[in-house]
Amino acid sequence: MTSENNDNVQFGFFLYSLIFFVFLFYLLNTGLDLSSKKVPLAIFSMLLGAASYFFCCEVSFKVKFHIYLCAFIILFLGFYSAVIEIFFDYSDGSFVFFKIAINAVASLFFSYFFSKFLIKFNFNVYHVFKMFFYIATLNAMIVIFSFLIPDFRVFLESYLYQNINSNIDYESVDWRLRGLAAAGGASTSVFMAFCMVLGLIASRAKYIIPTKALCFSLIILVSQMFIARTGLMLGMFFIFFWFAIEFFKFKPKFVIFSFLLLMILFGCFYYFENEIQRILPFAFEVFYNLMSGDGASSESTKELMSMLTFPDRVQYLTLGFGCFEGCLLYRSDSGYLKTLAAIGLPLTMLVYLFLFFVLYSWLPKRIPYGSYFWKVMILFIFIIEIKEPFLYQNYLSRALIFLVVYLFVIDIKGRNDESLSYNN
DSSP states (O other): OOHHHHHHHHHHHHHHHHHHHHIIIIITTOOOOTTSSSOOTHHHHHHHHHHHHHHHOOOOSOOOHHHHHHHHHHHHHHHHHHHHHHHHOOBOSOOHHHHHHHHHHHHHHHHHHHHHHHHHTTOOHHHHHHHHHHHHHHHHHHHHHHHHOHHHHHHHHTTSOOOTTOSSOTTTOSSSOOTTSSOOHHHHHHHHHHHHHHHHHHHHTTSSOHHHHHHHHHHHHHHHTTTOHHHHHHHHHHHHHHHHHHHTTTOHHHHHHHHHHHHHHHHHHHHTHHHHHTTHHHHTHHHHHHHTTSOSOOHHHHHHHHTOOOOOOHHHHHHOOSOSSSBSSOOOOOHHHHHHHHHOHHHHHHHHHHHHIIIIIIGGGGOSSSHHHHHHHHHHHHHHTTTSOOSSSHHHHHHHHHHHHHHHHHHHTTOOHHHHOOOO
16 A cells, blocks of 8 residues: 555544534434533534535535435334324423434434445445544543543533433533533443444454554543443453453553553552542442442442333333333333334334444444454343443444445445555
């Protein structure tokens, strides 16, 4: 690969990581409230996207039939939910599922155009994985700095968009942080764990050196302590699995670096012991309860178990009643039950079967190295969907939509991994 092409790729990697970072965290989370004192960063994202479109690449407006078809199906589900919600009148009329469908379609078309840009810069799937990995690492570093330097957190939050519907007041809380994300909690933590796994896959494919992958993964993992436990538990499993594989290759450089890095990590924990000590009971509540004999559970899991119920009327099971949030009949955070309530059991089964086929069967075939990591991760995501709707809502859904569309665009263009692959 020539130096000129390499510079081209590096410039594209930096530019599009920045654009996608802002799009992912802000564009679909914030409104354009011109009367607000704090300007939502969605404006910044759209300006970046527009500049990229006009100055970096010519993009065809002919969107393929399959993109239109997916958009139509998503909007149909949204309209169906809205009609059922109006008909049964068992919600607060917020039409949340319909709004989610609109966001999904916006992500779909953004992902299509964005994919064309990345292909122009010769990105293959592992470069995209690196992009996600670096995005998560950047946000993780900001989360850690926000915890260790309260003045930095206050300064940062004074400029970030504050969602009035959030259950966390990020301007006043000194932990349960979010970095630059428009919201924190489980959605952010799961997304960052997902990005960490993508980085580990890229490392298996030799697109990220193992020492860098380990260092950045630990940064992401530590930041999860201040965000939410779901992503922390998920990330711990994968980093230990990946580390065991790399460590027992007995490569001296990696072994020595690992010991040094762990010593630095323990040193930092010791130095900031007072600050971190009050976080540990929350972050590792499951392990605390397990050691105390209360079982591998937490307050969140207990609350979740109490919400795994659904109205037993046949018409609600078959048709749904359009309610995703603000339901008058019941309350549940489970992704499966929310979808069931919104569109009914038959459509819910079709949606999740389609998602499982695409994510577990179709997509891994386009990941030559590390596809087993991907498959295990997808299985875990389908399991934690019991807790919240991660697969088609919030940050993770946008990442999944982009990856599917990107690989689909490559298929359309008749490209293969060899024609897009190169060594950095």
